Amino acid sequence: xxxxxxxxIKNDMADIKNTQELVKLVVALSSVLKNxxxxxxxxxxxxxxxxxxxxxxxPAIEGISDIPEELKDLDATEIAELSAEIAQLxxxxxxxxxYVGVAEHALKAAFExxxxxxxxx
Numbered sequence: 001x002x003x004x005x006x007x008x009i010k011n012d013m014a015d016i017k018n019t020q021e022l023v024k025l026v027v028a029l030s031s032v033l034k035n036x037x038x039x040x041x042x043x044x045x046x047x048x049x050x051x052x053x054x055x056x057x058x059p060a061i062e063g064i065s066d067i068p069e070e071l072k073d074l075d076a077t078e079i080a081e082l083s084a085e086i087a088q089l090x091x092x093x094x095x096x097x098x099y100v101g102v103a104e105h106a107l108k109a110a111f112e113x114x115x116x117x118x119x120x121x
Contacts, residue, residue: 016078018063019070020085022110023103025060027086028053030106067114071107079103 032053036046083099086092086106092099 016070016074016082018066019074019107019110020082021056021059021062022064022067022113023082023086023106024089025053025056026106026109026113027089027102028056031090061117064114064117067111071111074107079107082107 032049033042036042036049079100083103084094086102087094087096087099
């Protein structure tokens, strides 16, 4: 029974794969900005931190046009899975409710990035 539940969760996440990739980019960029500000200023020395987002850029842009369709039927289970993935990405604890809030804001930011990319095409 547990194996079946895990397969269903993976299939649900596959339905929002492109959204998931863009959310991961948003969270990675947010982490870079947080780390850049850790010394009280953002300067050229912080450019090296941008290397950390490179692995997230390609996958985030690849299926960006599918995001509006994926968001139409986004449900609480998928948000919970996104928040668990975000927690893992930033070294947090899955199930911590603050990551649900992070997921919700990251989704909003991801959708805004999608709209900007669409406008620039």
